[in-house]
Amino acid sequence: MLKMTSLRRLVHSRVLLHLSESPGVHSSLPRCARLLSTSSRCRTVMPAWVIDKYGSNEVLRFTKNASFPIINYPNEVIVKVFAAGLSPIDVAMRGGYGAATLSMKRDPLNIKQSGSEFPLVLGRDVSGVIMECGLDVKHFREGDEVWAAIPPWKQGSLAEFVLLSANEVSHKPKCLSHIEAAAIPYVATTAWSALVNTGGLRKDNCANKRILILGGSGGVGTFAVQMVKAWGAHVTVTCSQNAEQFLRGLGADHVVDYTAGPVEEPLSALEKFDLILDNVGGDTESWALKLLKPWSGAKYVTLVTPFMQNTDRLGVADGMMQSAATVASKALKIRPVVEETFSFSQVPQAFEKVEKGHARGKTVVQISKGGDDV
Numbered sequence: 001m002l003k004m005t006s007l008r009r010l011v012h013s014r015v016l017l018h019l020s021e022s023p024g025v026h027s028s029l030p031r032c033a034r035l036l037s038t039s040s041r042c043r044t045v046m047p048a049w050v051i052d053k054y055g056s057n058e059v060l061r062f063t064k065n066a067s068f069p070i071i072n073y074p075n076e077v078i079v080k081v082f083a084a085g086l087s088p089i090d091v092a093m094r095g096g097y098g099a100a101t102l103s104m105k106r107d108p109l110n111i112k113q114s115g116s117e118f119p120l121v122l123g124r125d126v127s128g129v130i131m132e133c134g135l136d137v138k139h140f141r142e143g144d145e146v147w148a149a150i151p152p153w154k155q156g157s158l159a160e161f162v163l164l165s166a167n168e169v170s171h172k173p174k175c176l177s178h179i180e181a182a183a184i185p186y187v188a189t190t191a192w193s194a195l196v197n198t199g200g201l202r203k204d205n206c207a208n209k210r211i212l213i214l215g216g217s218g219g220v221g222t223f224a225v226q227m228v229k230a231w232g233a234h235v236t237v238t239c240s241q242n243a244e245q246f247l248r249g250l251g252a253d254h255v256v257d258y259t260a261g262p263v264e265e266p267l268s269a270l271e272k273f274d275l276i277l278d279n280v281g282g283d284t285e286s287w288a289l290k291l292l293k294p295w296s297g298a299k300y301v302t303l304v305t306p307f308m309q310n311t312d313r314l315g316v317a318d319g320m321m322q323s324a325a326t327v328a329s330k331a332l333k334i335r336p337v338v339e340e341t342f343s344f345s346q347v348p349q350a351f352e353k354v355e356k357g358h359a360r361g362k363t364v365v366q367i368s369k370g371g372d373d374v
């Protein structure tokens with residue numbers, strides 16, 4: 001179970017993305033001179049799954065010779081990855097989605113060797129341990145257990161190590177294993193940003209609200225259901241019939257089976273909603289607005305179109321995270337929903353799983369064993 005205080009720290013850590021990223025003296029020191037101990041860390045290569053071009057699953061390539069991350073800025077940390085969460089965004093990025101936009105945000109220092117984003121490491125969620133800290137890092141020490149949602153313009157977590165700004169990581173809640181923790185960061189920040197920052201929901205204004213979550217059974221949906229339910233909202237979800245019990249177990253009050261016919265018909269017969277979170281897209285916008293209450297505060301928030309703009313706007317952008325810090329720290333229980341775990345050698349199978357859809361929570365890759373993970 002994840003408490004709200006931990007979630008708040010995770011989201012708040014994302015507020016500070018990039019604020020302090022300026023090159024410092026640290027980068028001019030030889031790498032090994034900056035390290036405290038352990039000759040194993042004077043490495044230049046590491047195991048990773050990379051892609052050298054965009055495409056389908058065949059482009060995934062395992063290598064033992066991926067570049068070992070180098071701290072270029074004094075606020076950076078190197079994290080040893082124990083577990084990596086996969087999301088639809090990884091499948092989309094494997095196929096080149098957002099490549100042009102993301103290339104503009106990539107740090108030239110990190111692509112100078114190859115002259116392009118390749119070899120590219122995917123994987124947006126990470127749980128692991130701090131391996132090395134830049135000189136200005138105050139809040140973390142080597143060995144701290146941390147988790148993070150990795151911005152899509154940075155190298156990902158399907159590797160033994162990942163380089164992040166200290167502002168992008170936060171301490172992992174002790175109550176979660178690394179595998180459980182890796183199921184949360186990206187969907188949590190996405191759901192939080194959509195519901196809190198854009199939707200205006202807070203723990204103290206949900207009690208009389210009716211929330212509709214279109215697509216409740218996937219990564220974002222399972223998190224969003226638990227979050228608004230814990231805040232006292234009445235939660236209606238749409239999902240396949242075989243996910244009904246699963247979602248009721250997470251707290252959904254009313255479940256509508258979208259496979260039984262046009263879902264807008266049963267939804268139209270229900271009392272109107274204060275907020276709709278759309279994880280599905282398609283033609284939803286053409287009918288969903290009619291399901292909202294006729295007051296100016298009622299909101300329709302979509303995560304689907306246009307995908308990359310919304311990922312930036314809702315899931316990653318710095319400023320959108322700020323109001324999360326104002327949320328009170330009343331304990332809120334969120335259960336990580338890990339549907340399936342794959343080993344590091346099974347990354348292509350993990351991608352296949354995510355690509356097939358029909359998720360019932362999250363897919364996680366165990367990169368190496370640590371903490372309570374066995």
Ligand SMILES: NC(=O)C1=CN([C@@H]2O[C@H](COP(=O)(O)OP(=O)(O)OC[C@H]3O[C@@H](n4cnc5c(N)ncnc54)[C@H](OP(=O)(O)O)[C@@H]3O)[C@@H](O)[C@H]2O)C=CC1
Binds near residue numbers: 214238307310359
């Ligand atoms: N994961 C993230 O952090 C982010 C996600 N997004 C976007 O948000 C959306 C949801 O992401 P995520 O939860 O990770 O996706 P998942 O693939 O984890 O889940 C999607 C879920 O929707 C269900 N579903 C499919 N079609 C419908 C439908 N018509 N009505 C109701 N349910 C349906 C699927 O199950 P079944 O097919 O069995 O019904 C599945 O459980 C995606 O479009 C994604 O691109 C955007 C930013 C970040």
